[in-house]
Amino acid sequence: MRLRTALLATTLMAAAPVAASATTITGPYVDLGGGYDLTQTQHANTAASAMSGGSNTMGNDTHSKYRHQNGFTGFGAFGWGFGNGLRVEVEGVYNYSEINHRNYTGVSGKTRGSDQSYGGLVNVLYDIDLKQFGIDAPVTPFVGVGAGYLWQHYNPTDTRFSNGNRSRLGGTNGGFAYQGIVGAAYDTGVPGLQVTTEYRMIGQTFTDGAYQSTTWNQSGVHTGHVNFDQRFNHQFIVGLRYAFDTAPPPPPAQPYVAPPAPTPARTYLVFFDWDKSNLTARARQIVAEAAQASTHVQTTRIEVNGYTDNSSARGGASGAKYNMGLSIRRANSVKAELIRDGVPASAIDIHGYGEEHPLVPTGANTREPQNRRVEIILH
Template sequence: MRLRTALLAMTSMAVAPTLAMASTITGPYVDLGGGYNLVQSQHAHFSGFSEADGTTNNAGSKSRYRHHDGFTGFGAFGWGFGNGLRLEVEGLYNYSEINHRRPTSVQGSTHGSDQSYGGLVNVLYDIDLAQFGINVPVTPFVGVGAGYLWQHYNPITTSYSNGNVNRVGGTNGGFAYQGIVGAAYDIPGVPGLAVTTEYRMIGQTFMDGAYHSTAWNQTGLHKGHVNFDQRFNHQFILGLRYAFDTAPPPPPPAPVVVPPAPQVARTYLVFFDWDKSVLTGRAREIVAQAAQASTHVQTTRIEVNGYTDNSAAHPGPRGEKYNQGLSVRRADSVKAELIRDGVPAAAIDIHGYGEQHPLVPTGPNTREPQNRRVEIILR
């Protein structure tokens, strides 16, 4: 019943709302904890006398000792490798009351306690639930450990109804091992500090014949030996853990973003006054821009195409011929300006298209400024 109650309490702690996401440890940390220690009943094997009346009994006798409430405490120093794996050295202390012994040949009452202390080396692994798509503010962990513990009985006294007394005591050491299941919860605002909840099962083996048993009865004092079988502790622990190296790794340097080079126009428009082929001040600026651009883009030739609107100083067929010549003169003016701006003459091809290919469609004999133009095209 007590084991079931303790397990329910541990489950409640594990599913309770938590404060923040626990982090993977990198570097040194310390861990302190304590809690409830529940020890399974142990079987004792006596030799040299009967535990009830003190008479010699070569066959020996057996009894089962039942443990009552107890507590545990530990301190650990460890190192986290940053990938979830941790290694730690732990010192611990366990205490348990003993209040029952059966069977005995004569009715009696038993009271006493025992304690164990020693050290273990633990290997633990923090489970990052985010890698499984589970985003909850808790980091569970599992672990195993092995080491050495000393077991001391304080002693255990059994008083029988016939007045006889038996006492078991002594200290013995043996190999110990444990399994660990727990979870960590970061404390907001305190980097590196976390609350932990754990369940531990500790097993321990003992050497034969190391504990002594003494009986008093009407015939005097009788001494013998007692052996205990393996000891199992079930522990439910609340702790605090502090990781010293809590600074997050520096973020990777931001990639250097090179702004794209401004796109250089490959077509430039130069506009003219009506019936003129002379460049205006604004027209010269545009020609200079085209000349400069030709040095920044891959250019095999420069086309200079002249145009007019469909109005003319001389109407009729003579006007179309006139506009054709005017478009060529406009193209020649732009070519001459390009040469003055450093463009080789051999790289320039000129064409005159007269009234063809207007930018803005119009009715006949219409003065349209946008159609009176020269197009500079970088090929």
């Protein structure tokens, strides 16, 4: 029941939402954690020898089970992340557990005591990037295994039997230890700092005869060696992990945005030969561009203005009048070409300005090509 409750607590912690994105560790980090320890019942085999009146007589072996109750664990680790999810760390760990019952002793009794283990392990872990599965979640699950060496120390653990007898277990022994790790890490919003929740199962083996049992009864004092089978600890841990390499990831590549198409011009210039109102090939090309542009920009009206330079095929005062007519003929030529290019005649207004408003100021009676023009203005 206690194991199921602790597993549920760890699951709920792993599912708690956080507001930051997941992080893959690159470089050195430190990890500190602590939590609840649940140690499985241990089987003990005690080989007793009777000590009475100075003579030793071997007695029968006894078998019993020591049941553990509440406990806690704490650890500190220094590690290195390779940036691809793989991490390696060296860990120091301390475990404590109460002992509250002893079964299969033949006579009922009450047992009180505790034990503790401490030592180091080397762990290899792997962070799982959920984005490779199409999951954009602010959490990084991880799994790992470890191996090392732990010392197991039994504090004086007394059993007082209902018939008045008493026994005590004690001693320290070291042995090979291994563990499996499943957990998840959550970013806190502080660069490099993560909160972790995890479950660990630690197993440990012992050397035979490493612990001592002393029993007091009516026949005297009995001492002997105690052998334990493997020890298993189930641990539910909350921790903090800090990675020293906190350089922010490169910003995501910005999506390519095509530049907007250039806005068509709203004014076009068509140039004419001297004393001519007919369109050249280049002039027709410009008129076609203006007609095409009128369909791509919001146009309500097209203004066509004709001009001449201040020279004239007619001399004297009639020259200005002649040029006024020539500018109107040029405007009409452009209008006719616009209509052929699909522009409605009703959308076109023409004006002739003769020698007025020159594009390039000149002296009197000067042939200036840039002043011999028609302006197409899109409104």
